[in-house]
Amino acid sequence: MSLAIVYTRAQAGIDAPLVSVEVHLSGGLPGLFIVGLPEAAVKESKDRVRGAIQNSGFEFPARRITINLAPADLPKEGGRFDLPIALGLLAASGQIPRERLDQYEFLGELALGGELRRIRGVLPATLACRDAGRTLLTPGENAGEAMLAGGAKVLGAAHLLEVCQQMVTGNALQPPVMQPRAPSGLALLDRDLSDVRGQHHAKRALEIAAAGGHNLLLIGPPGTGKTMLASRLPGIMPPLNEAEALETAAIASVSAQGLDLQQWGVRPFRAPHHTASGVALVGGGGQPRPGEISLAHHGVLFLDELPEYDRRVLEVLREPLESGRITISRAARQADFPARFQLVAAMNPCPCGYLGDAERHCACGQEQVRRYRARISGPLIDRIDLHIEVPRLAHRILRGGSPEESSATVRARVCAARERQLQRAGKPNSALGTREIEHYCALSDADHKLLEHALERLGLSPRAYHRILKVARTIADLAGSGTIKTPHLTEAISYRALDRTMGGVRYS
Ligand SMILES: Nc1ncnc2c1ncn2[C@@H]1O[C@H](COP(=O)(O)OP(=O)(O)OP(=O)(O)O)[C@@H](O)[C@H]1O
Ligand SMILES: [Mg+2]
Ligand SMILES: [Zn+2]
Incomplete structure (x- = not known):
């Protein structure tokens, strides 16, 4: 034959x-x-x-x-x-x-x-x-x-x-000798949180983001440490488990660059430039390849200078931000890639960057500021749970001698809070659905009134309502509290800075 x-x-x-x-x-x-x-x-x-x-x-x-x-x-x-x-x-x-x-x-x-x-x-x-x-x-x-x-x-x-x-x-080849290595999950050891001086408010938000898997937006003038902070998020997140590490590595394996074995088990941190093409960001090509949002799967996607990105590309992010997947269609061919990333975005408060800065004068007109911010759509802002202002520090603090907390210390708290979430709901708080939020994020009657009042005052959308509850749940988890208490809720509400500072302007 x-x-x-x-x-x-x-x-x-x-x-x-x-x-x-x-x-x-x-x-x-x-x-x-x-x-x-x-x-x-x-x-x-x-x-x-x-x-x-x-x-x-x-x-x-x-x-x-x-x-x-x-x-x-x-x-x-x-x-x-x-x-x-x-x-x-x-x-x-x-x-x-x-x-x-x-x-x-x-x-x-x-x-x-x-x-x-x-x-x-x-x-x-x-x-x-x-x-x-x-x-x-x-x-x-x-x-x-x-x-x-x-x-x-x-x-x-x-x-x-x-x-x-x-x-x-049947026995000519020997199996490769490889040290079986557990995924370390410890990303970027050269970037420790203790390198960042002061900014305790922002660090607190970073810790909450890591604990609950929440998306984060950093707003502040140039040179205040936004990029530094964002790049330290993977290092305070819980280590990748084996299944997550394999999924992340599988995506890198089919990508244009291929898998770098040095990155095995390391939480991804991807920071595509705002000039990167749509295909580079979300994936595509004749033989469809994953883009940055998939290479950031189980890790962090950092979009620095958020308003500079092509608005159409930002709109495409909405779908994976909800579903954790992206489908790329091209002619007759279709490919599906995981894209469950945590989004960290950074932006200046205005085009010149110095609106609200204590030391430098902002030269932008009101209309310019409005147009700048309107480049990011309301629905995208809605999907970012934590908005945080990163102000300029006094030189005294930048030079200051007091020791800052290390990534390892913060990570230990994050892991404990994440463990509570997994025990309770089997997933991080950011992934809770509407029903689950009602079930796991119950408030006292007084707190409920407080929240409704705040929503009205800040003009927040129904989506923001659920996001505040999820963040409050994470804050309670960091505090080791079984129920959400008033201080947890008020802190969660305070992280809607952008809704607030945008002062009731509606964005399409
Ligand atoms: N809180 C801080 N602690 C230590 N160093 C800082 C801090 N803030 C800023 N720096 C110093 O300033 C430099 C710029 O910080 P970084 O790039 O993170 O700022 P940024 O807010 O991202 O600015 P831009 O808006 O221009 O992107 C850092 O490399 C660091 O040397
Ligand atoms: Mg920066
Ligand atoms: Zn300005």
């Missing part, structure tokens, strides 16, 4: 659906036909596979060859299928045994000389292969990444010949 079947994996979002490569040799005029791959990918793959087979000392079968990649409607990038195609050809023509093939899945691009080249997206493929009970054979350069999938059977090879040896003997 001159049919061989080899298993491999395609990539769709961060899923890796199974693909069978069926190779059939028959009589008739010699030729090579590949079904189920896009035209351009087929041509390149043909050339590489032919070169690799011949330069490895095998014979390229002079028969009519039909190769089917099934199912046909999957998105398929060319390179990764070179190795399974080559092995199928060699097995169908009797040059390697086919008995062991079905215990493996193969991925890898071939160089003309037969060397295996690294590909993208190996981690999702490894997770799926593990669950199918097979051994994954990848380029050696990808083996370290594949080994992150705990419990997976992985072999790495540098050359087509090594893979063929493995098919002959």
Whole structure:
């Protein structure tokens, strides 16, 4: 029989659906036909596979060859299928045994000389292969990444010949030696919260944001430490657990940059510039790739100078801010990526930056200020639970000698508060739905009146109402209190600075 079947994996979002490569040799005029791959990918793959087979000392079968990649409607990038195609050809023509093939899945691009080249997206493929009970054979350069999938059977090879040896003997390749490393979750150790002097009000908000998973907006004049504060948020958040670390790594694995093993288990901190394109921010491309909002999954997305971002891009953020996912549609193809990030945004109070500053005069007119702020839509502002002003510090405080709290100290409090939330509702407070808010964030009658009065006075939306309750719940959790008390509620209300300072102006 001159049919061989080899298993491999395609990539769709961060899923890796199974693909069978069926190779059939028959009589008739010699030729090579590949079904189920896009035209351009087929041509390149043909050339590489032919070169690799011949330069490895095998014979390229002079028969009519039909190769089917099934199912046909999957998105398929060319390179990764070179190795399974080559092995199928060699097995169908009797040059390697086919008995062991079905215990493996193969991925890898071939160089003309037969060397295996690294590909993208190996981690999702490894997770799926593990669950199918097979051994994954990848380029050696990808083996370290594949080994992150705990419990997976992985072999790495540098050359087509090594893979063929493995098919002959079953024990030619040794599994890669990797130190199994638990995700540390401790991001950016060089950025400690104790570097930031003063700003205790902002630090308090940062701690609440970390504890409850709340979004945060920092408003203040230039040079008051907004960027410093934002970049220290991942370091006070609870460490990533294994499942979160794998999800985050899987997204990086399929991204244009690929996975950096140094970042394994580290909470992401992504700070795309406001000039970055829509595709770079939310994802896209012919073969859809995740954007910054997905690379920030389980971590922090920092948008500095918020009003400078393209308004259409900011509007796109509304959906993932609610659902934690983004769907990218392009022509006939669609990809879905996780995007459960915590948003930290920073902005100046006005175009010149010095509105309300004690030392410098603001040169902006009222209308200019209004237009500047109107660049951020009300619905987006509504989705940011904590608004905080970051004022200029007296030089005395900046120089001051009193020690500041370290990230580790704050993180311990955050973890305790987060634990309470998980025990109570199985999720951080920011993720509570309307029903759950009513259930878990009950107020006394007096506090209820207090809140209604505040909403009226500040002209807040119904969405803001629920957000205040969630923040109050987090403040109570940090205080170790089973119920929300008046001081927790009033503090939560105080974090609606933008609603307040925008003084009743409505934004579309
Ligand atoms: N509270 C602070 N403690 C220690 N250093 C500070 C503090 N605030 C500002 N700095 C110093 O000022 C520099 C600028 O801070 P940072 O970039 O965080 O300000 P910013 O508010 O983001 O300003 P901009 O609005 O211009 O982006 C820091 O690199 C740091 O050296
Ligand atoms: Mg800054
Ligand atoms: Zn100004």
